[in-house]
Amino acid sequence: MHKEGDFLAEEKKYLTISQLNHYVGLKFSKDPYLRQVMVVGEISNFRLRPSHQYFSLKDENAEVSVTMFRNDFARVNFQPENGMKVLVIGDVGLYEGRGQYQIRLTHMEPLGIGALYQAFQQLQTKLNQEGLFNPAYKKPLVRYPKRIAVITSPSGAVIRDIITTVKRRYPIVQLVLFPAVVQGQNAAASLVGRLKEVNARGDFDTIIIGRGGGSLEDLWPFNEEAVAREIFASQIPIISSVGHETDTTLSDLVADVRAATPTAAAELATPVLAEEIMRIQQAQLRLQQAVRNTLAAKQQIYQRLMQSYVFTNPLRIYERQIQQVDFLKQNLQQIFGTGLQNRRAWVDNLSQRLQNQSPLTRIHQGQTNIANLQTRLQMAQKRKIEISQANWQRQIGRLDAVSPLKVMQRGYAYVQKKGQVVHSVAELEVGSQVALQLADGSAQAKITEIKGE
Structure with a gap:
């Protein structure tokens, strides 16, 4: 125990x-x-x-x-x-x-997300080192586009949101849908093909590419290297709208502009038509006001010039010179007498030349030249009309010469059978009723004999 x-x-x-x-x-x-x-x-x-x-x-x-x-x-x-x-x-x-x-x-x-995310980071680093994300390569959007290409699924909410927004903001632009596969193995090839097609056509101002939200696997076609490089190579500005606001794909980074939603993409691609019309109207009003102000200022300058001494009294400009000439003439006559006539004539000549330089003299000369030119123009017009009338009469004469009525006036006629012109005797029979058309009328006849050539 x-x-x-x-x-x-x-x-x-x-x-x-x-x-x-x-x-x-x-x-x-x-x-x-x-x-x-x-x-x-x-x-x-x-x-x-x-x-x-x-x-x-x-x-x-x-x-x-x-x-x-x-x-x-x-x-x-x-x-x-x-x-x-x-x-x-x-x-x-x-x-x-x-x-x-x-x-x-x-x-x-x-x-599965880990491998995809690692591939995403590696490709992002590679493309970034090559400069595909560099803002210097970003193309500006066309402010007033005429045609916009939309590359997305034809059945998704993306295209409906874009159409609704564009109709509300800028209904005059033309939207063209290029249906593409946006998910799965064939999506990348489909997107690249559509981008090439739009650029080959070359008649679009902006491209919107995107799809709705989804998992990383669903959005992966927009992370494919081929799609990113095709977006970078596009000659047309591209707006990328892939997934939700929190999703970021390589297509978003390479595109010229990234939009958080399809609605935002449509807003970035188009202005508001009503606002643009208002801006144009305001600019028009400012321009009109500026023109009116300029015209008013010029009118004031014109009025001051027209009221100046030079234009109101043009002859007064020469009064002092004329008085000086007369004073000199008198002095010469008093000092040298009649022996200095040649000098006086020279002074008179200077006076005449001085008067010839007057604006009134030039005006009269110009009016005379205008009158001469008008006379010459009227004569030239009259001559041109006469030549045209003569040519017209000659043409009428030529037409009259080849007129069938002229031929019939020389005695010729033509035959009709039952309202039809007869061209050969083979069309006639003995006993046939025919009508003869002459220059001044017609006649009825009956065939009694037929002869051939």
Whole structure:
């Protein structure tokens, strides 16, 4: 039989549940292979909680509990759902209270998104280094477009939003839809083909390319390198409207302008017609006012000039000179007498030349020249009319000479049978009634004999 002391000694060799779990927890925490473990699995038992998240990851054969604390879950940029496959990174540990091992997650992303996002970042870096995103290559939009090409799905809400907005803002522009596949394996080739087609036509002012919202996989055709390079190569300005405002694709970065929504794209592509008409009317009013002000200022200058001394009394300009000439003449006569007649004639000549320079003399001379030119013009017009009338009479004479009536006046006639002109004796029969058309009338006759040549 065991004594009571022996039972107490043996009891000290047993571990409590807490001690066991704590020991196993230390093993988990000290194992370097259980830190930052990368696991792929399917979400199960997920229910969104206000703080920390507790759910499970499973595959076909097993399941593990996971925990994600509030700070780590705040960095997740998608909404987890049951059945969603995810890629997770975390530390494996033991929840000692239940003796259950679990993964404390520090990162989680949907399966497949990671590879696409990495490809997106790599291609974005490559195109950026080549300068495809450089603002210097961005083409300005045409302010008043006549034709806009829309490359999108014909059945989506994008084209309806664009049509509605354009009709409201700028109904005089022509919208042309180029239907394209915007999702799936054939989407990139379809988009590139439509871009080439629009640029080859060359009769569009703006291109709008885009689609509605969706997942990264749905929007991926607009991240294809071929589509981005074709947008960059376009000679026509392009507005990109892909997904929602929070979505950003390589097409948005390469395009000349990015719009958050299809409605915003239509607003960027077109002005408001009513506002433009009002702006034109205001400019017209300003121009009219400026012209009126200019004319008024010029009219004032004209009135001042017409009221000036030069125009009101043009002869007064020469009065002083004439008086001076007369004074000199008198002085010459008094000093030199009759022996200076030649000098006086010279002075008279200067006086006459001075008078000839008067504006009135030039005006009279100009009026005489105008009258002579008018006379010459009238004579030339009369001569032209006479020549035209003579030519007309000659043409009438020529037409009259070849007139069939002239021929008939020389004794010729033509024969009609039952209202039809007879061209040959083969059309006649003995006894036939015919009508003879002469220059001054007609006569009825009967065929009594037919002779051929």
